[in-house]
Amino acid sequence: MISRRKALRSGVGLAALASMGAPSILHAQTKTLKITTWGGKWGEVMKATVLPAFEKEFKCTVSADQAFPFLPKLQVSPKNDPIYDVLHTNSNEQWNAVVEGLVMNKITAKEVPNVADVYPYAVSDKIVGVTIFTSAIGLGYRTDKGLAKPTSWKALADPKLAGARGGYLIPVNSLGQAHLMMLGKVYGKGLTDLDAAYKALEALKPIKLVDFTGQMEKMLLSAEVSMGVIHDSGVYRYEGANMQPVDFASPSEGVLALEQVLNVTPGSKVKELAFAYIDYMLRPDVQKLLAEAVWYSPANKKVKLEAKYDAKLLTTPEKVATLIQPDWKWYNARREDIDARVTKILKG
Amino acid sequence: MTNVARPSPIAWLIAPAGLVFVLFFVLPFAVMTAMSFYSGNPVTNPNAFLTTRHYERFIFDTAGIFHEALWSTLRIGLVTTLVSLLIGYPLAHWMARMQSRLGHALVLMAVIAPMLTGIVVRTFAWMTILQDKGVINTTLMQWGLIEKPLPLMYNEFGTIVALVHIYVPFMVLTLTGVIGRIDERLEQAARSLGAGRLRAFVEVTLPLSLPGILAGSLLVFALSISAYVTPSLMGGTDVLTLPMLIAQQVGTSFNPNFAGALGVILLLVSLAIVVAYNRILARLAGGQGMA
Numbered sequence: 001m002i003s004r005r006k007a008l009r010s011g012v013g014l015a016a017l018a019s020m021g022a023p024s025i026l027h028a029q030t031k032t033l034k035i036t037t038w039g040g041k042w043g044e045v046m047k048a049t050v051l052p053a054f055e056k057e058f059k060c061t062v063s064a065d066q067a068f069p070f071l072p073k074l075q076v077s078p079k080n081d082p083i084y085d086v087l088h089t090n091s092n093e094q095w096n097a098v099v100e101g102l103v104m105n106k107i108t109a110k111e112v113p114n115v116a117d118v119y120p121y122a123v124s125d126k127i128v129g130v131t132i133f134t135s136a137i138g139l140g141y142r143t144d145k146g147l148a149k150p151t152s153w154k155a156l157a158d159p160k161l162a163g164a165r166g167g168y169l170i171p172v173n174s175l176g177q178a179h180l181m182m183l184g185k186v187y188g189k190g191l192t193d194l195d196a197a198y199k200a201l202e203a204l205k206p207i208k209l210v211d212f213t214g215q216m217e218k219m220l221l222s223a224e225v226s227m228g229v230i231h232d233s234g235v236y237r238y239e240g241a242n243m244q245p246v247d248f249a250s251p252s253e254g255v256l257a258l259e260q261v262l263n264v265t266p267g268s269k270v271k272e273l274a275f276a277y278i279d280y281m282l283r284p285d286v287q288k289l290l291a292e293a294v295w296y297s298p299a300n301k302k303v304k305l306e307a308k309y310d311a312k313l314l315t316t317p318e319k320v321a322t323l324i325q326p327d328w329k330w331y332n333a334r335r336e337d338i339d340a341r342v343t344k345i346l347k348g
Numbered sequence: 349m350t351n352v353a354r355p356s357p358i359a360w361l362i363a364p365a366g367l368v369f370v371l372f373f374v375l376p377f378a379v380m381t382a383m384s385f386y387s388g389n390p391v392t393n394p395n396a397f398l399t400t401r402h403y404e405r406f407i408f409d410t411a412g413i414f415h416e417a418l419w420s421t422l423r424i425g426l427v428t429t430l431v432s433l434l435i436g437y438p439l440a441h442w443m444a445r446m447q448s449r450l451g452h453a454l455v456l457m458a459v460i461a462p463m464l465t466g467i468v469v470r471t472f473a474w475m476t477i478l479q480d481k482g483v484i485n486t487t488l489m490q491w492g493l494i495e496k497p498l499p500l501m502y503n504e505f506g507t508i509v510a511l512v513h514i515y516v517p518f519m520v521l522t523l524t525g526v527i528g529r530i531d532e533r534l535e536q537a538a539r540s541l542g543a544g545r546l547r548a549f550v551e552v553t554l555p556l557s558l559p560g561i562l563a564g565s566l567l568v569f570a571l572s573i574s575a576y577v578t579p580s581l582m583g584g585t586d587v588l589t590l591p592m593l594i595a596q597q598v599g600t601s602f603n604p605n606f607a608g609a610l611g612v613i614l615l616l617v618s619l620a621i622v623v624a625y626n627r628i629l630a631r632l633a634g635g636q637g638m639a
Contacts, residue, residue: 069600075604096602171601173600205585222481339411341411
């Protein structure tokens with residue numbers, strides 16, 4: 001008969017033996033990097049190629065959250081043990097995050113060596129963190145509706161487009177917010193001329209509004225709108241096999257920057273790994289892979305894209321110079337008033 | 349020896365439901381209410397202070413959109429409930445009185461089938477039907493019956509159509525159970541005493557089915573006023589509801605405190621409407637409170 005003590009001793013021995021090869025124990029020794037990232041094609045490439053390669057090289061695991069919105073989740077997590085180590089959002093949200101001390105102010109080449117190779121816009125005074133890619137916000141239009149290629153933002157106000165123009169619910173979409181500022185520049189004294197922007201917005205009615213860019217793509221593809229505010233990536237991705245009668249136009253007044261920004265949370269327990277991830281995302285080979293997958297303009301100057309991408313994306317200092325970066329700090333400070341005003345203007 | 353009062357077995361059975369209610373409604377609601385009286389998140393921000401400014405912002409509504417959003421939310425909820433009742437009641441009555449078991453099962457499947465598809469998918473389906481280049485407008489324009497698209501979407505009409513489609517099954521299923529339990533012989537007795545079909549229905553079946561009408565209406569009303577996806581996709585520029593404003597405050601304005609205040613206000617106003625509705629129906633039924 002086996003005594004109780006013997007049974008316990010043999011049980012402990014077996015458990016110890018089993019744990020020697022147990023992946024869960026090994027896993028506990030592996031660092032985990034918690035990041036946010038987009039879904040769709042971007043998410044597919046990240047999960048299939050980019051993240052596994054990073055995990056292999058840095059001997060870590062990456063936990064990627066694709067469930068937007070990210071900032072409210074970061075807001076309620078402890079600052080000394082944040083839910084994310086790296087926050088990937090568009091620029092305006094990073095400005096909200098930095099005000100609350102949820103992300104770092106600047107990422108420099110000291111922490112992330114590849115920052116030395118980025119275009120100036122990627123680390124300009126309009127950016128918190130560092131930009132890894134940008135899109136150009138301009139006008140998408142149907143090529144089968146007899147419309148001339150728009151050369152100015154004013155083309156959207158053409159009376160022929162009444163009810164067939166598309167925009168965004170400004171309180172919830174940064175493209176809509178950037179477009180509002182652009183209206184101030186085109187019809188008034190500059191990006192901060194809200195009175196001129198409100199007046200110009202009123203003149204765009206009737207306009208179909210959506211709350212995210214994917215919906216705008218669908219509206220353009222289904223001809224529900226003939227022209228709408230959209231980023232170049234949302235149009236160029238339908239080239240080739242996906243060819244659709246839509247095209248993108250860069251207005252002469254300039255295109256607005258829709259930056260993909262990475263930043264590190266100050267309370268991250270794996271800050272070095274977080275910086276390594278941003279550095280990795282700025283590597284030319286990773287930049288090329290993602291840029292060509294989703295038609296984003298890479299922030300790293302050293303990236304050489306295939307000819308068809310190079311022709312359309314912002315890959316030279318001259319093309320990059322056409323980018324206009326909104327002052328999100330200024331905008332966010334007035335956000336409540338702007339939201340109320342535009343809601344009243346566009347309702348009804 | 350003293351007898352220690354022991355909880356009855358039914359109390360143990362209710363306990364899990366009570367625990368779920370406390371954990372997933374009472375506690376979150378208490379936290380939301382507490383947050384609505386703070387300037388920020390007191391857990392992560394030591395400078396957050398007690399304030400009533402979020403409620404003042406709503407009450408004084410200098411922006412001029414919050415009262416309209418509340419009214420719009422309630423209007424959509426009430427119209428959706430009414431239309432769902434008008435569509436659902438005859439269907440539920442027919443189902444409850446159906447003799448064929450196979451027929452009943454087939455109709456029940458038809459009622460439940462739409463619920464097996466997600467709300468987002470069903471809303472997108474409505475968009476393809478009602479939008480300017482949708483099935484209806486394209487067909488009518490091709491037939492030369494209209495010159496420009498009918499305004500079927502991007503307004504309250506489209507929102508209510510989609511909401512009714514989504515919530516009618518809740519009304520039907522609630523009413524079927526109640527109407528099915530009404531003794532048919534009561535209606536037959538009324539008719540044998542000289543009442544016509546309509547009078548027998550109005551004076552016997554309808555009053556007896558009021559608890560079902562109340563339960564179904566409250567369910568549909570509660571679901572409609574808290575709907576977010578459908579008004580967002582179908583409403584365009586014309587529709588702004590409180591759930592949309594709450595989502596904006598949390599997701600893009602990053603102001604959970606004001607979102608909490610809006611949530612509390614929506615709940616209080618809805619509760620007031622529910623109590624009033626309950627009393628009106630109770631009076632109509634000649635009884636006391638019904639729920």
